[in-house]
Amino acid sequence: MDPRKQQSIDAWLxxxxxxxxxxxxxxxxxxxxxxxxxxxxxxVTIILIFLLMNFSTDPMKVTPHEKLQLPLSTTMLNAKEKxxxxxxxxxxxLVDDKPIVTIxxxxxxxxxxxxxxxxxxxxHLDQVVKQRKELATALKQNFKDIITIIVHGETHYxxxxxxxxxxxxxxxxxxxxxxxxxxxLKQSI
Amino acid sequence: xxxxKSKFVEQVEDINLIPIMxxxxxxxxxxxxxxxxxxxxxxxxxxxxxxxASTKPQEEDKDKKPLGLTVALSKDGFLLKATGADLSTVFxxxxxxxxVKIPMKADDYSNKDGDVKKVxxxxxxxxxxxxxxxxxxxxxxxxxxxxxxxxxxFKFLIRTMDIVRYQFADDVKMNxxxxxxxxxxxxxxxxxxxxxxxxxxxxxxTYKPLWDQVTFAIVQ
Numbered sequence: 001m002d003p004r005k006q007q008s009i010d011a012w013l014x015x016x017x018x019x020x021x022x023x024x025x026x027x028x029x030x031x032x033x034x035x036x037x038x039x040x041x042x043x044v045t046i047i048l049i050f051l052l053m054n055f056s057t058d059p060m061k062v063t064p065h066e067k068l069q070l071p072l073s074t075t076m077l078n079a080k081e082k083x084x085x086x087x088x089x090x091x092x093x094l095v096d097d098k099p100i101v102t103i104x105x106x107x108x109x110x111x112x113x114x115x116x117x118x119x120x121x122x123x124h125l126d127q128v129v130k131q132r133k134e135l136a137t138a139l140k141q142n143f144k145d146i147i148t149i150i151v152h153g154e155t156h157y158x159x160x161x162x163x164x165x166x167x168x169x170x171x172x173x174x175x176x177x178x179x180x181x182x183x184x185l186k187q188s189i
Numbered sequence: 190x191x192x193x194k195s196k197f198v199e200q201v202e203d204i205n206l207i208p209i210m211x212x213x214x215x216x217x218x219x220x221x222x223x224x225x226x227x228x229x230x231x232x233x234x235x236x237x238x239x240x241x242a243s244t245k246p247q248e249e250d251k252d253k254k255p256l257g258l259t260v261a262l263s264k265d266g267f268l269l270k271a272t273g274a275d276l277s278t279v280f281x282x283x284x285x286x287x288x289v290k291i292p293m294k295a296d297d298y299s300n301k302d303g304d305v306k307k308v309x310x311x312x313x314x315x316x317x318x319x320x321x322x323x324x325x326x327x328x329x330x331x332x333x334x335x336x337x338x339x340x341x342x343f344k345f346l347i348r349t350m351d352i353v354r355y356q357f358a359d360d361v362k363m364n365x366x367x368x369x370x371x372x373x374x375x376x377x378x379x380x381x382x383x384x385x386x387x388x389x390x391x392x393x394x395t396y397k398p399l400w401d402q403v404t405f406a407i408v409q
Contacts, residue, residue, distance in 0.1 A: 037206055037207070037210060038206070040210070041206055041209070041210055041213075044210070044213050044214065044217065045213065047217060048213055048216055048217055048220065051217065051220040051221060051224050052220060054224045055220055055223055055224045060229060061223075062227075062229055064227060070227075070229075071343060071344035071347040071348070072344075072347075073230055073232060073347050073348075073350070073351055074351045074373040074374055074376075075230040075231065075232050075351070076230070076376065077230055077231040077232065077233070078229075078230060078231065079229055079230075079231050080231075116407065148231070151343050152343070153342065153343055153344035153347075154342045154343070154344065155342065155343045156339060156340050156341065156342065156343075157336075157337040157338065157339055157340070157341045157342075157343065157346065158339035158340070160343055160346075160405070161339075161405070161407055161408065164237050164405055164407060165237070165407045168236065168237060168407075173236045174233070174236070175233070175234040175235075175236070175237075176231045176232065176233055176234070177231065177232045177234060177347070178229055178230075178231060179229070179230050179231070179232060179347055180227050180228070180229065180230070181227075181228040181229065181230035182228065182374065
């Protein structure tokens with residue numbers, strides 16, 4: 001064979017071998033060094049589902065804060081239905097999250113200390129009952145005279161007395177007290 | 190002649206998850222803000238009685254006379270009263286006509302760090318034992334009235350309600366408040382089987398009540 005031809009064939013073969021080894025080396029390298037977000041996506045989706053489940057199954061929401069520390073209890077009963085809520089925080093009384101009266105040192109600001117009724121609360125509860133009764137009539141249902149009372153743990157019995165009495169005057173006959181489940185007696189003596 | 194297989198392979202690109210990821214990450218704080226991580230429970234309370242507990246003797250047959258049990262909380266302890274019976278004769282040598290006093294008790298208190306110290310607290314164990322005795326004597330009575338000093342904090346009433354409503358299992362030790370607390374937390378209550386209604390063969394199991402119908406006395 002012509003030595004020139006032989007040389008060019010050798011050169012071509014060398015080139016091919018180099019190209020192949022380059023390709024092989026390229027394959028062995030990791031993809032591109034980017035972050036894999038699939039596993040992160042899985043974790044985030046699980047968290048989202050957990051939060052959504054928690055969010056959708058509670059008919060009543062209470063956000064404890066400094067002025068509303070619910071007492072601990074070992075009760076096993078859950079909040080099953082949505083009712084009228086009466087919140088007695090350290091600084092005020094709310095009906096369905098609407099502030100009605102303010103409280104200072106465990107006493108209602110404007111009511112007569114000797115009277116059991118809290119007039120502003122009674123007026124507002126009367127309105128609520130009226131609205132609920134109208135709604136129940138329109139929907140051909142019975143009016144449910146249940147009220148859920150959410151009370152700050154350090155509220156004095158005197159004030160609870162007044163609140164219950166006032167709610168009773170506004171034709172509520174069934175009372176439910178909201179508590180934080182799983183409380184230990186020994187931790188809160 | 191057989192056709193040569195094409196070496197060309199279509200490259201499939203991965204789905205771009207970044208927009209979905211952005212959306213999900215925006216949703217998490219929103220839901221987190223709206224969700225609550227504390228579990229809220231309920232305690233049912235019967236409609237309250239208005240006025241002080243009646244001391245007038247009732248004209249009904251003595252055997253059918255309701256007990257009219259009241260537990261009053263004060264800063265010194267519990268006071269057990271009953272309109273339908275003289276508790277000082279039931280619990281011989283304890284109390285007088287005004288009722289039976291259960292004074293506060295010094296008990297071990299362990300905080301979250303596990304440090305134990307002595308504190309004076311309500312004697313829930315003694316209250317439970319006395320209520321259990323009364324339950325055995327007055328099987329048909331269910332109503333218990335709770336009342337307290339005006340300045341007493343609501344959390345003590347809730348704790349008392351936790352103790353008075355159900356009967357603990359026989360194997361529960363009651364030497365300290367911590368033992369009683371552990372039993373209550375793990376729901377170590379006595380169980381009773383209730384037969385289903387006619388046609389419903391399935392029996393249900395519920396906790397055996399102690400004084401489960403609790404009401405508050407409204408005192409002027």
